[in-house]
Amino acid sequence: MDTKRLHLDRSRSPVLYRQLSDQLASAIGRGELRAGERLPSERDLAISLGVSRTTAVNAYRELESQGLIRGYVGRGTYVCAASMVSSGNGNGENGSNGAPFAWRGKLALGAQRTIDPTLRTIVRAASDPSVISFAPGVAALECFPTDAFRDISDRVLSRGARVALGLAPSEGQPLLRKALASYSGVRPEQILIMSGSQQGVDLVARCLIDPGDAIILDRPGYLGAIQTFRAAGASLVGWDAGRGDLDELEDLILRYRPKLLYTTTTFQNPTGHTWPLSQREDVLALAARYRLPIIEDDPYRTLWFRTAPPPSLFALDGGRSVIHIETFSKTLAGGLRLAWLTANEAIIDQLALVKLRDDVSTASLTQLVVAELLTSGKFTAHLATLRAEHARRHQAMLSALDRYVPPGLLSFRPVAGGLYLWCRLQSGQRASDLMLAAARAGVAFVAGEHFYPDPAGTHELRLCFTGVVPARIDEGVRRLGALIEQRATSIEQNGSGQPIV
Numbered sequence: 001m002d003t004k005r006l007h008l009d010r011s012r013s014p015v016l017y018r019q020l021s022d023q024l025a026s027a028i029g030r031g032e033l034r035a036g037e038r039l040p041s042e043r044d045l046a047i048s049l050g051v052s053r054t055t056a057v058n059a060y061r062e063l064e065s066q067g068l069i070r071g072y073v074g075r076g077t078y079v080c081a082a083s084m085v086s087s088g089n090g091n092g093e094n095g096s097n098g099a100p101f102a103w104r105g106k107l108a109l110g111a112q113r114t115i116d117p118t119l120r121t122i123v124r125a126a127s128d129p130s131v132i133s134f135a136p137g138v139a140a141l142e143c144f145p146t147d148a149f150r151d152i153s154d155r156v157l158s159r160g161a162r163v164a165l166g167l168a169p170s171e172g173q174p175l176l177r178k179a180l181a182s183y184s185g186v187r188p189e190q191i192l193i194m195s196g197s198q199q200g201v202d203l204v205a206r207c208l209i210d211p212g213d214a215i216i217l218d219r220p221g222y223l224g225a226i227q228t229f230r231a232a233g234a235s236l237v238g239w240d241a242g243r244g245d246l247d248e249l250e251d252l253i254l255r256y257r258p259k260l261l262y263t264t265t266t267f268q269n270p271t272g273h274t275w276p277l278s279q280r281e282d283v284l285a286l287a288a289r290y291r292l293p294i295i296e297d298d299p300y301r302t303l304w305f306r307t308a309p310p311p312s313l314f315a316l317d318g319g320r321s322v323i324h325i326e327t328f329s330k331t332l333a334g335g336l337r338l339a340w341l342t343a344n345e346a347i348i349d350q351l352a353l354v355k356l357r358d359d360v361s362t363a364s365l366t367q368l369v370v371a372e373l374l375t376s377g378k379f380t381a382h383l384a385t386l387r388a389e390h391a392r393r394h395q396a397m398l399s400a401l402d403r404y405v406p407p408g409l410l411s412f413r414p415v416a417g418g419l420y421l422w423c424r425l426q427s428g429q430r431a432s433d434l435m436l437a438a439a440r441a442g443v444a445f446v447a448g449e450h451f452y453p454d455p456a457g458t459h460e461l462r463l464c465f466t467g468v469v470p471a472r473i474d475e476g477v478r479r480l481g482a483l484i485e486q487r488a489t490s491i492e493q494n495g496s497g498q499p500i501v
C-alpha cells in the first residue's frame with residue numbers, strides 16, 4: 001500500500017482516525033486496495049503518517065467493523081473482498097441498489113462480521129438443477145429411504161396432531177433423545193436435538209465465546225465454523241490437524257490461551273483426513289493438561305467406505321471435556337435440518353436455554369419419524385446402502401479425474417470415507433478464477449481460500465463427489481478438466497502466471 005496517497009489534516013474535521021479510515025475505505029471502494037492485499041501493521045502505518053499508534057488502531061478497528069478489512073492473529077491485517085460488502089460504500093448510503101435508508105450503518109457488530117456470502121452461494125448452487133454441482137456437501141439423496149419415511153410419517157400423523165405437530169421441548173423430542181442415547185451409548189439427558197449441526201456450532205459460539213477470545217480451529221477447516229466464530233468476535237488461530245504436529249499445538253495453546261479447540265477428526269471437511277488413534281489420545285492428553293475444552297464436529301463419522309474410523313474424542317474422553325456434534329444432514333438429507341449434540345448435562349442445559357431464544361424447538365414431526373427410523377433398524381440398513389453408493393461415486397470421480405485432467409495439473413489423495421476430495425492446482429492457477437470459469441460452464445465447486453481462517457488456499461479446491469450421480473460426475477469433471485488444461489496452456493504461453501482465458 002502506498003501511504004503517500006493518504007493526506008491527514010489535523011486542522012480539519014473529522015478527527016484523524018476517521019479521516020484515515022474514510023480514505024482507506026474509499027481506496028478499497030475504488031479498487032486501489034484489492035481484496036487479499038496486506039496492509040501495513042498499525043505501528044508502521046502510524047510511523048509513515050506521523051500520527052499516534054492509537055489513530056492507526058482506531059482507523060483499522062473502524063474498517064474492521066465495516067467488514068472492509070480483517071486482522072488475523074499473528075499474520076497481519078488484510079483487505080476483504082469488496083464484493084462482501086453488498087452495496088455502495090459499506091455504509092449502505094448511495095448503494096448500487098438505491099436503498100433509501102442507511103441500513104448498513106445500523107447493523108450490530110456481529111452482523112457486520114457476517115458478510116461472507118460463500119455458504120449462501122453453495123446452498124443456492126445445490127438447488128439449481130442446471131448446474132453440475134460439486135460444491136455443497138450433500139449425501140447421495142437417491143438413496144434416501146423414501147418409502148420408510150412416508151410409512152412412518154403416516155403412522156406418526158395418525159397418532160394425532162398434538163404429538164406430531166405440537167411443539168417439542170427445546171432439548172428435543174424425548175423419543176428421539178432416547179433413541180439417539182441408545183444409538184450413541186450415552187444418557188438421554190446428555191443429548192440436545194438441533195435444527196442442523198451448524199446450529200450446534202452457533203450455540204457453542206454463543207454460549208462459550210466472548211469477543212476477543214481465541215479459538216484454535218482446523219486450518220483448513222469447515223467454513224461455516226470459521227464464519228460463526230468470526231461473527232462471535234473470536235480471534236481465529238489455525239492449526240493444521242492433518243499434519244498433527246503436537247508441539248505446534250502446544251505452542252499455540254501457550255501463546256494464545258484459547259477458550260476452546262474446534263475440530264473435525266474424521267473424514268474432515270474439506271480435506272477428508274481422519275486422525276489416527278494415537279493423535280486422538282495425544283491431543284486429549286494435551287487438552288486435559290491445559291484444561292482446554294474440545295468441540296468435536298463429527299458429521300462424517302459413519303460414512304466410511306470399508307473400515308470404521310477410530311473412536312471419537314468424545315468416546316475416548318468419556319464426554320468430560322468434549323462436546324460432540326453429529327447430524328443427519330450427511331446420512332439422510334440436509335433438508336431435514338436435524339442434528340444432535342452430546343455433552344455433559346450441565347452444558348446441555350445452558351445450550352438448550354440459548355437454543356430456545358433461537359428457534360424455540362426443532363420440528364416435531366421430523367424428530368418422531370427419524371426416532372422410529374433409528375429404533376426400527378432401518379437407519380442402520382440405509383447407512384450400509386449409502387456407504388456403498390458413496391464409495392461408487394468416489395471411484396467415479398477418481399476415474400473421471402484420471403481420464404480428463406492431464407497428468408501433473410491437479411493433485412489430490414483418494415479418501416477412505418466422507419464426501420470430499422481436496423485438490424491442489426499445480427500449474428499456478430488460482431482456484432477462484434477457475435471457479436468463475438467453471439460456473440460459466442455449468443459446474444460448481446468451492447475454492448480453497450474459503451476454508452482458511454487467514455488468507456491462504458489460493459491454489460486449492462474442494463470437490464464433493466457424493467451429491468451427483470456418476471454420469472453427471474463424469475460430465476462435470478470432463479468440463480473441469482478441459483478448463484484446467486486450457487488455462488494451464490495459456491499460462492505457459494503468456495508466462496505471466498495467470499491465464500488470459
Ligand SMILES: Cc1ncc(COP(=O)(O)O)c(C=O)c1O
Binds near residue numbers: 264
Ligand atoms: C464440519 C461440519 N459441520 C457442520 C456442517 C453443517 O451441517 P448441517 O447441515 O447439519 O447444519 C457441515 C456441513 O458441511 C460440516 O462439514
